[in-house]
Amino acid sequence: MAQSCLVKNFSRYAELGERDLAFLRRFEEKPQHVPAGTEVFRQGVSCEHLYVLSSGWCIVKYDQPDGSRQVLDICHGGDIVGMREVCFRRSINGMQTLVDSVLCPFPKSLLTEMFAEHPRLAGILFLAGMRREALLIERVVNLGRRSAYERLAHFISEMKQRVDHVADVGAADFHAPFPAPLLADILGLSEMHVYRMLKKLAAAKLATFENGRFTLLDPAALREAARFRDDYLLLDERWLPA
Amino acid sequence: MAQSCLVKNFSRYAELGERDLAFLRRFEEKPQHVPAGTEVFRQGVSCEHLYVLSSGWCIVKYDQPDGSRQVLDICHGGDIVGMREVCFRRSINGMQTLVDSVLCPFPKSLLTEMFAEHPRLAGILFLAGMRREALLIERVVNLGRRSAYERLAHFISEMKQRVDHVADVGAADFHAPFPAPLLADILGLSEMHVYRMLKKLAAAKLATFENGRFTLLDPAALREAARFRDDYLLLDERWLPA
DNA sequence: CGATGGATTGACAATATTCAAAGACAGTGG
């Protein structure tokens, strides 16, 4: 890790002084390699640590007793994971790596310190929380008021924009290690129906999914089909504390 | 307003010093009576103000161009509304009163000041944000992985617990001014199907809905049917900054 | 008294799930 992912992430919101930067670097002092498929923390336990996801992909999920699950969030480069977990007596979600990843655990006391001594960073953390909320809201709308076809189109458009935000901007395709059962749990559909919708998208020449890569054949038309608008990804940092 | 609702709300998270309390009271300096059905702010505009909902009910919603909408949040006594809105260049949701309500607008600069000078309050605000996220997550699971019947049962159980949290604990029924079309937009269902499910709930002797009041005939069985667990409403305040 | 708008119901259509069967593919151990 040449440069701290968290610094990169936070710097997108606002310029930071050296004192804040030094503090942020403390979050990634203990990188750990975690193999694909590891359940980093489970639902219902007490969590003392959070993680910076330095590289890789992971999901945050909600498991129901009958085995069905809903994926709530998909995390990649520079995201902080577990924020909600340490705020509740028992974690309300579980977290799992999708591919081999690098995670940096840090104690929740670092957050306390941040609030007490680094108001500007606390403000950014707060903004990042709002962004996370905005993503959740978009998911609620997706599940509540869009058809299976629209949901999938919307999800692909969103992931594309998020991936572009951290890397390879402009390429028509992007890596997304999501098998169909996972897509189903993201979109609130059955696995079979996901296959059908993927096929329909391909037939409409909007997007294809092969070997864990999405290719956008016609991004504009895809967004149209999804009723996708990117407002919810555009934050306003003007009111951050100095 | 004999006592500040916000003070009451924040005090549930942690004990506050006199300096913090005095600051909090500034949020409710300008109470405004707003009649039922008013759209306080619309989607897509730039918001400079937030609101404390001192009394009444309001909804936060997402409108789609075709007229369909999804209700994202239902707010009542002491909630701060518009937090997300001021964080984005254009507001991503609209807000509307359901009944005659009292709203206290305050400028977003008050938040900046809070982050800079009242770290303990900022910490509580952050926790409140986590709680809001937890509610959203429960909504995602509801929409993604529960049947229409379960969704309705879950919603009723949740509202009951939230209403109890601010007032009349223990009563079997509670006031909820939600006409069926609104319930539909909350639950991601059609209006007709809401009627069907309400009927089914009544037939199962779990709950009834009449004249804007829900009555829980068998709360335990209702929760069972909804797979309701209240973990997500139980925060852990231990790590708040002093 | 009729007009209005919400509440309610039933019939039918569209959407999505479930079940079943089978091919492609990569990894494993012999």
Place this chain on the structure above:
DNA sequence: CCACTGTCTTTGAATATTGTCAATCCATCG
């Protein structure tokens, strides 16, 4: 190198769930 295993992918048919449309009932209001 091969058969074996499990996961991923694909398809079809039957079923269940939910949405749409139209009609009726009911209370309220002028």
